[in-house]
Amino acid sequence: MNEQQIHSKITSVETDVLKAVKQRTLDKFTDGPSVLRARLFFLILPFFDNKMWSTDIERSAKTVSIVYAALQAHDLVENDVLADKKQQLTVLAGDFYSGIYYKMLAETNNIAMIQRLATAIIKVSEKKASFYSSEIRSMDEIDEAIKQIETELLFSFYNFYGYQEYSHLAVLMLTYNRYTSELDCLQKDGQSLALRKMTQTLRHPLQTERWLLDKLDSLYEEILQTIGTHNFSYELKNFMLHQITPHQHRAEQLTREG
Amino acid sequence: MEKVKMKLLYSDLKPELDLIEKELEQAVDSESPLLNDASLHLLQAGGKRIRPVFVLLAGKFGTYNIDVMKQVAVPLELIHMASLVHDDVIDDSEMRRGQLTVKAEWNNSVAMYTGDFILGRALEYITDIDSPRLHQVLSQTMIEVCRGEIIQIEDKYKLDQNLRDYLRRIKRKTALLISSSCELGAMVAGADEKTIAHLRRFGYFIGMSFQIIDDILDFTSSDEELGKPAGSDFIQGNITLPILYARNNPEIYRLLKDSLQKELTDAERLHIVKVIRDSSAIDDAKKVSEKYLNKALGELDHLPKGQASKTMRKIAFFIGKRKF
Numbered sequence: 294m295n296e297q298q299i300h301s302k303i304t305s306v307e308t309d310v311l312k313a314v315k316q317r318t319l320d321k322f323t324d325g326p327s328v329l330r331a332r333l334f335f336l337i338l339p340f341f342d343n344k345m346w347s348t349d350i351e352r353s354a355k356t357v358s359i360v361y362a363a364l365q366a367h368d369l370v371e372n373d374v375l376a377d378k379k380q381q382l383t384v385l386a387g388d389f390y391s392g393i394y395y396k397m398l399a400e401t402n403n404i405a406m407i408q409r410l411a412t413a414i415i416k417v418s419e420k421k422a423s424f425y426s427s428e429i430r431s432m433d434e435i436d437e438a439i440k441q442i443e444t445e446l447l448f449s450f451y452n453f454y455g456y457q458e459y460s461h462l463a464v465l466m467l468t469y470n471r472y473t474s475e476l477d478c479l480q481k482d483g484q485s486l487a488l489r490k491m492t493q494t495l496r497h498p499l500q501t502e503r504w505l506l507d508k509l510d511s512l513y514e515e516i517l518q519t520i521g522t523h524n525f526s527y528e529l530k531n532f533m534l535h536q537i538t539p540h541q542h543r544a545e546q547l548t549r550e551g
Numbered sequence: 552m553e554k555v556k557m558k559l560l561y562s563d564l565k566p567e568l569d570l571i572e573k574e575l576e577q578a579v580d581s582e583s584p585l586l587n588d589a590s591l592h593l594l595q596a597g598g599k600r601i602r603p604v605f606v607l608l609a610g611k612f613g614t615y616n617i618d619v620m621k622q623v624a625v626p627l628e629l630i631h632m633a634s635l636v637h638d639d640v641i642d643d644s645e646m647r648r649g650q651l652t653v654k655a656e657w658n659n660s661v662a663m664y665t666g667d668f669i670l671g672r673a674l675e676y677i678t679d680i681d682s683p684r685l686h687q688v689l690s691q692t693m694i695e696v697c698r699g700e701i702i703q704i705e706d707k708y709k710l711d712q713n714l715r716d717y718l719r720r721i722k723r724k725t726a727l728l729i730s731s732s733c734e735l736g737a738m739v740a741g742a743d744e745k746t747i748a749h750l751r752r753f754g755y756f757i758g759m760s761f762q763i764i765d766d767i768l769d770f771t772s773s774d775e776e777l778g779k780p781a782g783s784d785f786i787q788g789n790i791t792l793p794i795l796y797a798r799n800n801p802e803i804y805r806l807l808k809d810s811l812q813k814e815l816t817d818a819e820r821l822h823i824v825k826v827i828r829d830s831s832a833i834d835d836a837k838k839v840s841e842k843y844l845n846k847a848l849g850e851l852d853h854l855p856k857g858q859a860s861k862t863m864r865k866i867a868f869f870i871g872k873r874k875f
Contacts, residue, residue, distance in 0.1 A: 316698075316701070318701050318704075318705055319701065363667075364667060367663040367664070367666075367667060368660075368663075370640060370659050370660065370663050371659065372658040372659045372660055373658070375643060376640065376641060376642070376643040378704060380640075381641045381704050382701065382704060384637050384640050384641050384663070385637075385641070385697055385700050385701050385704070387663070387667070388634070388637060388666075388670075388693075388697050388700075389694065389697040389698075389701070391667075391670060391693070392690060392693040392694035392696075392697055393694065395674065395686070395689075395690040395693060396687070396690035396691060396693075396694060398686075399683060399686035399687045399689075399690045400687065402683040404678050404681055404683065404686060405678070407674060407678050407686065408674070408675055408678035408679075410674075411671045411672075411673075411674035411675040411678065412671070412675055413671075414667055414668075414670070414671035414674075415581075415668055415671035415672060415675065417667075418583075418586065418664045418665075418667040418668040418671060419581055419582050419583040419586055419664075419668065420583075421660075421664050422583045422585045422586045422661060422664040422665075422668070423583055423585070425585060425657070425658070425660060425661055426583070426584060426585040428583065428584065428585075486660075
């Protein structure tokens, strides 16, 4: 399977997911479901790597993506603002997507998977809430929480179908993507819950930027090593390497520092 | 007081309901102290526990085993709780049942995570039951409840909507989950198909009546009785049955139309509440509620007589007459 075919497959699954959660009013007034292609890639990775795959497994993979979209919608609900139509419908979008995930798995009698995902939803919600309490203080704790938020749902899928061999690589790459977004946000003077917590801990945005850059560098090295240990096809390895861009942010920092 | 009266109606279920209450507390136990506090805050605000009650009562028409029944009763109440905590974010509500909402006590994000957490617990709990049919019914209900709320937002501030729009909305918003409580309770108890169907319809009709009464009480109860300002639904742009009837008077129509286009002072809010309360709209709305109530009672006529049927009948009558 070449890179183009990998892209096509991801697009096809993405289209199915978007179709499953389509709702006229939600599509019109909210930002729509967030379906990250990087996550979809990891959900379909066993298929790309010629592991056991079926329409039922693919359906499960799609529901995992829907649950991510549900929880992501609720992350977009803002504090300290009046509930306008967009905010109200964003709340309902998350609930609606959760209902769709439940229904899709109930239709194929995959009750065990519904339960696994429910447990993952609990853990992710607990971790997200921890950003609003004093439970996490150190950067290591923040890092652990982010890893869990990014991968818990995916791991419930991997563990259920016996695809744990991809877990380590997935955590590295999905965390890499997350920190890349956080760095982007920081460098554009934006804010996020994670950035606020990091800057609280490190005491200055510049320290947060440095921490993120160092983290991305070390993750990049580890990703390269880990890809090397897998017996992936040449095309699959290439595809993954093209998903990470190691020096862009460092360049941004250097430019600003003159 | 009314809540106490209502609970007296199903006092014969008290040991089982106490067990359900304990299970609910355990179910919301969380590793996150924040979610633990927020969930308990919500749980301890109380509620009529009408959904678990209907699950248990419906179970009496089959082979009743509390250990099986609680597997449906607990998650249905959790699903209801999860929707309440999210609804308070949607409605920007500061108070519920006389106490601060989760969003007011903490913030919107904590309310979102609390709702997601409670929903997760509900699904984790109910998936111990290996019945595809049960899960298909419940998941479809959850989707319809959301659709009902989406429609409610679409229909906000639209004074010219019709009765059908309103009924379609409350069916999804309230009646379906009560209907499913009866249906699923009967289903897990192994009741026969006809009984399940009668109970499903009973729940649907009672749910419709219940919501209409709720909408009436928004105008006829005091702020203290409601635990929130009277007329809140209207202030938020929700066009409920009393409003649909009251607008037939051209003078009231103009008042309502103007009121929907501005932010109301407290005096203006109380004036509207009084106008509606004094109009014939309340009686007209009560008549619709009674129609649904009678239909619910009609469904009970098809079921075997016994304590469960008697309690359901008493609850139905109470719902029709409750004061808040």
